[in-house]
Amino acid sequence: MPAIPADTSPSSPLNTQGRFITFEGLDGCGKSTQMQLCADALTQQGFDIIQTCNPGGTEIGKALRQTLLHHPGYVSETCELLMYVADRAQHMSEVVLPGLSQGKIVLCDRHVDSSVAYQGYGRGLDLLEIHTLNHIATQGRYPDLTFLFDADPALMRERVTARGAADRLEREQLNFYTRVREGFLHLAQENPERICVLDATQPIEKIHHAVLQALTR
Numbered sequence: 635m636p637a638i639p640a641d642t643s644p645s646s647p648l649n650t651q652g653r654f655i656t657f658e659g660l661d662g663c664g665k666s667t668q669m670q671l672c673a674d675a676l677t678q679q680g681f682d683i684i685q686t687c688n689p690g691g692t693e694i695g696k697a698l699r700q701t702l703l704h705h706p707g708y709v710s711e712t713c714e715l716l717m718y719v720a721d722r723a724q725h726m727s728e729v730v731l732p733g734l735s736q737g738k739i740v741l742c743d744r745h746v747d748s749s750v751a752y753q754g755y756g757r758g759l760d761l762l763e764i765h766t767l768n769h770i771a772t773q774g775r776y777p778d779l780t781f782l783f784d785a786d787p788a789l790m791r792e793r794v795t796a797r798g799a800a801d802r803l804e805r806e807q808l809n810f811y812t813r814v815r816e817g818f819l820h821l822a823q824e825n826p827e828r829i830c831v832l833d834a835t836q837p838i839e840k841i842h843h844a845v846l847q848a849l850t851r
């Protein structure tokens with residue numbers, strides 16, 4: 635799969651003063667924990683931030699998220715992909731792009747890389763088609779920086795189980811998550827400038843420190 639283009643050159647109409655930062659990885663890897671710590675640190679430093687997520691960062695997104703995570707019956711793989719992409723399209727035009735144009739730092743829990751990792755590597759859907767759909771949904775505005783919290787899926791499963799009731803995706807088989815993890819790592823190899831891989835098994839504070847260091851760079 636080709637590397638995701640980051641069309642944020644000064645001449646691009648999509649270029650803005652704001653910064654778009656995403657948090658990726660398997661459930662339980664620490665996305666919410668690290669995003670909150672990051673948000674607190676940036677706010678303390680005086681930055682204007684927006685904390686948001688895919689799916690679910692808009693009213694339409696919340697409805698899609700409810701179906702995606704909790705629909706008790708059959709959901710086709712293509713339908714699942716398109717719902718994630720539909721959520722992303724709404725979220726970009728309603729939340730991310732307006733925030734960036736106001737010069738804000740937008741922190742987002744999951745984004746384009748999750749579609750590629752879960753629907754592409756996990757479910758086996760066509761990577762190029764996912765890439766095209768993501769391009770439509772994002773209007774070509776990809777994250778400036780992405781944190782990927784990487785760890786063994788079995789370990790992450792333990793963390794998620796400790797958290798309580800599993801949702802539809804959390805009930806998937808372990809080999810599915812192994813493919814998803816490999817997908818994330820492939821993406822990181824293809825986009826070394828954008829994706830910063832951090833070991834999710836390190837202590838929370840140590841990971842937070844690494845996140846802040848990467849942000850400073």
Ligand SMILES: Nc1ncnc2c1ncn2[C@@H]1O[C@H](COP(=O)(O)OP(=O)(O)O)[C@@H](O)[C@H]1O
Nearest residue numbers: 661662663664665666667793834835836837838
């Ligand atoms: N580095 C870490 N080491 C140990 N436990 C962690 C770490 N980061 C997060 N956790 C714990 O693991 C669980 C899942 O973390 P969370 O941030 O909700 O992950 P995610 O949002 O990626 O699903 C939480 O109970 C959290 O306190």
Ligand SMILES: [Mg+2]
Nearest residue numbers: 665666667743
């Ligand atoms: Mg979370």
